Amino acid sequence: MTSFFALASQNILSPMVLFFGLGLLAAFARSDLSIPESIAKIMALYLLLAIGFKGGASMSGVGFDPRLVAALGLGVILSFSIPLAGYALLRLTTGLSKIDAAAVAAHYGSISIVTFVAGTQAVSSLGFSFEPWIVAVAAVMEFPAILTALWLASRAGEAKHQTEGAELFREIAFNGSIVMLVGSFLIGWITGKPGLDIVNPFIGDPFRGVLCLFLLDMGIVAGRGLRQGAGELEWTTIAFGIYMPMAIALLTAVLVLPLDLSVGGHALFVILAASASYIAVPAAMRVALPEAKPAIYLTMSLGVTFPFNLTLGIPAYLMLVQALKG
Amino acid sequence: MTSFFALASQNILSPMVLFFGLGLLAAFARSDLSIPESIAKIMALYLLLAIGFKGGASMSGVGFDPRLVAALGLGVILSFSIPLAGYALLRLTTGLSKIDAAAVAAHYGSISIVTFVAGTQAVSSLGFSFEPWIVAVAAVMEFPAILTALWLASRAGEAKHQTEGAELFREIAFNGSIVMLVGSFLIGWITGKPGLDIVNPFIGDPFRGVLCLFLLDMGIVAGRGLRQGAGELEWTTIAFGIYMPMAIALLTAVLVLPLDLSVGGHALFVILAASASYIAVPAAMRVALPEAKPAIYLTMSLGVTFPFNLTLGIPAYLMLVQALKG
Amino acid sequence: MTSFFALASQNILSPMVLFFGLGLLAAFARSDLSIPESIAKIMALYLLLAIGFKGGASMSGVGFDPRLVAALGLGVILSFSIPLAGYALLRLTTGLSKIDAAAVAAHYGSISIVTFVAGTQAVSSLGFSFEPWIVAVAAVMEFPAILTALWLASRAGEAKHQTEGAELFREIAFNGSIVMLVGSFLIGWITGKPGLDIVNPFIGDPFRGVLCLFLLDMGIVAGRGLRQGAGELEWTTIAFGIYMPMAIALLTAVLVLPLDLSVGGHALFVILAASASYIAVPAAMRVALPEAKPAIYLTMSLGVTFPFNLTLGIPAYLMLVQALKG
Amino acid sequence: MMQTHPKKKLEIIIEAPLLNRLLDKLERLNVSGYTVVPAIAGKGSGGAWREGQLTQAGHMVMVICITSEERVPEVLKPVYDVLARHIGIVTVSDVQVIRADHF
Amino acid sequence: MMQTHPKKKLEIIIEAPLLNRLLDKLERLNVSGYTVVPAIAGKGSGGAWREGQLTQAGHMVMVICITSEERVPEVLKPVYDVLARHIGIVTVSDVQVIRADHF
Amino acid sequence: MMQTHPKKKLEIIIEAPLLNRLLDKLERLNVSGYTVVPAIAGKGSGGAWREGQLTQAGHMVMVICITSEERVPEVLKPVYDVLARHIGIVTVSDVQVIRADHF
């Protein structure tokens, strides 16, 4: 256990996590500190560009890795099925309505790219490397969960989105985050090392500094959400935001074993699965399941699960994978 | 021709051009990917600052180059006269009204700073250097074309801007792009190498990464424009957007010969002349010739000519100049 | 005196100050050059983050410096008492109303972080180092002056802010600038050198380039303010904007002597005291003393005192301190 | 004196992720024009929100549409359909315009 | 035809640094909702301002609040108190809304 | 009950590159004040536009100006002149204000 405390405190005392904490504090103190919306948006795109491009560039020149296909498949299956388990748990243990339970569950099936980025930092700072194509897994896990949630809601007879189905599908599949991540991945792959040399002074060295600023903003937003939303959540719902990622992590850590990834890649897969969306899925829910309450699902994913993963979750999942891989 | 294909594909497979293509695709797929307006604006200012400052700094310490004066003069003459030829061609070959023809022609007399920047990247990546003051030519070519267009329109009896003449002139001469470019050039010149050392980590190394992001945005904007505007253009008008820059390039390549510039400088002069404005001139047209339709001139310069120059034009002009200079 | 001219012209011919001048010129020429508000805001936060983090990081590992406590105390006392002197002078020499005099005086008791940043650049470029914790003095000097101004105004019977007192105090104490500066300082302190290595490619190397862009914006804003506001100020008021910082500098230079700081640290303390706020205090005045005219206090601090300090003040204070320290 | 003509002004406050659908509807209805204004904060039965939430969910925009009295019912109906299940409000008020041909 | 109901629209133009106080007041008054729209420039008795002044001082925002006729006086009074010493203006106008239950 | 006074509200939707000219005109007309609100998208006879076009051309803003009934004609005329050749629309509507001296 000492080792976990060492790992966790090293993680928590990184500038990134401390800036997240500063944002939380600022929000709790009702400070007027805030990052303009356009800056938050471009930083999010920047992180996607950087993570995609670097992933793609390190793919180029490397022979095709057959484990990629299996990993993508596993990612899709997880994203489709996690919401089913989440929905069942929420209906059993909390008072959430069917529609709210479906919406919350969708967030846990999808992924959080910033949790993934924070994970890559933690993994790298411990000297582990990882398969570059793991970022492609992030891309495919973004949206199957949304379809499951819609199916759950329609079974509950509360969503009538037949007419808008195709349009909705296009909106979700081509949402800005996915286009940016996949596009940058492909451009990185095509241009390879020479391409990376060109953009590296922009996406490489300053990356972690930008991440600090972005996490500051996430802390502010999460803190504001908690201030407003926490009172409205039952404790069983809040608990779900903690035990659900841990349960997913455990399950995923085992399921990924047959792929025989590196420790770093394995851990990142687990981190992805355990993370909860707070950008793409909420937007999709507003369009497709407007009756679900944003105050509930945003508070859960951004206010409870994200801080948990960022501080304790990542080191815990890393230790778990290290233990499993011997 | 193999050599042209090699050159063109090297150019097209650079991260900058690929990000432009990603933007186009995103717009065609109606993705919600977009760069906030304030970010697009600051990136444009950043590119002007960087290109101006570097140009100015490399002027300092160098003895006065008499070819500069001749080059500036030639630039002004080209900017004044290209719209005349463009207007005549458009009236002969297309159904555009007098006022629309004048407005479109103005765009081809003025210049596109991003085409110029992309040109410097292509030229440098092939190992050519260029005269640093070529960026001053960019500055003087920005606005004579606007005056020609106004004269053409007033001859056609459709512009009545007498009372607003002086104010309009001030607005055009001190528009933000020109002030930023000329100001940075002068500051670079005054502070020289020590000044460059101070700002270089900001404007030097990350430059090409920022350019990628900016071109992504340009791709999105151009794609949206094409989606809306392309249907309204005759094919003779679209053809003008391709053959006009090529014709200008041929003419300019010959006219610049007596100046005896380096291959890189010569090519950049040609690229400048062949480029079409999409920031300064459209804004001036709205104020001075509001009856001209923005959907036409914006689609032409941003949707047709810019992508053409960025992908095929630049390598073609470069080969042309290499051939001419033997 | 030659030495002052040398120092002043070296300072004025730095890219930072020249970009400020470019902004002034652009505003006077009524150019439409402008930096989007969200960018100005994030650049301000960036400067606070950078200056705070670097200060904090250089504290870590260093033994506790007892002079810090004395310096903080002196800073607080100066911030409280400068407005008293300023108020008396303004009432004696100008026609400003009690409420306007109190508001203007508050600006001179508080500090300008950009003047401080420009000071660190000037000090460093001359090869002087300074105590890292001087940035903490900046933080504590931000807001005592506001309390003095409120007391002056309430004595004049013109402010009735009893009911809002606590809320106002919270707003001022947790305003975004202070939270960002103090938070970054603490994070820098906690994470130390390893933390600095992580964020340095973001906050270190590009810092001076960003500062150029920020000062360009300040020039534009100051120029616009002067164009609108200068006509409304008496010359005695304008003179106050020049002699007041000089008087404060003289006083502070002597008062700081017993602390036995390095030349650089001593000069920066003086620069801080002589600087006038134009972000935090104006916002506080609008809430607490809305009857005071923003056109007066903003023109004074941003249009008169800031340019004076940036160009002539900083080198003058530096020479003063060098002379005093022998 | 300048001649003015009575028209109706519709103001529709709607969530940003649904804006495109509303605009598509308005275009299919052939309204002569509209203008979209951003909002930065708000509160309604669904709670309070403010700018800067990372996701556009909950973020509102305001669509202003000047139209003739006769067209109001045929526009209101489909607009209401878009809003029905989603968060948003619609107001109608009287205005005078100068150039009647424009609308 | 769709049934509409008469309501009042309050538009309050107020300085950004005071927005939070106004919103707190409105919330304590239990108005059913409001929407805040940014402003980028303006002019009044206190002179002209435009976006990008480094400080939020002088920067205005517009708060739109739809409410029932009866509630207008009780809302106007405290709003006026916030504005009294500060810069800002309030207008009231007539609008029609579709869903009366919402307000 | 609080006393209110009838005024007129002008709303002028105009292209951003022309904003300065309009504001100059308004100032020369000595209107007591105005507020400018940004727009992010729109559609009119000249086609649709949305934010982020690289150039400000086609980008609209909305100018709100509260003024007394008597002044409306003298303000409308010159405003109309600025708009005549350019894209833009003007609406006039009735509002109530609290402090009459302000306008």
Ligand SMILES: Nc1ncnc2c1ncn2[C@@H]1O[C@H](COP(=O)(O)O)[C@@H](O)[C@H]1O
């Ligand atoms: N009475 C109101 N006046 C103005 N805006 C409102 C009002 N009610 C709701 N809104 C706006 O509409 C959004 C959604 O409202 P609701 O559907 O009640 O949650 C709110 O966030 C506000 O921006």
Ligand SMILES: Nc1ncnc2c1ncn2[C@@H]1O[C@H](COP(=O)(O)O)[C@@H](O)[C@H]1O
């Ligand atoms: N007549 C008016 N019409 C529209 N907005 C106004 C008017 N008067 C004042 N304002 C706005 O309210 C702010 C403060 O006005 P004042 O209190 O008169 O300085 C101005 O900066 C404008 O944004």
Ligand SMILES: Nc1ncnc2c1ncn2[C@@H]1O[C@H](COP(=O)(O)O)[C@@H](O)[C@H]1O
């Ligand atoms: N009926 C309308 N309602 C609201 N805004 C309009 C309307 N018509 C035009 N606009 C706005 O005015 C701009 C120019 O309109 P137009 O002159 O018709 O092209 C459009 O882009 C819209 O932003």
Ligand code: NA
């Ligand atoms: Na997940």
Ligand code: NA
């Ligand atoms: Na050209």
Ligand code: NA
């Ligand atoms: Na001071």
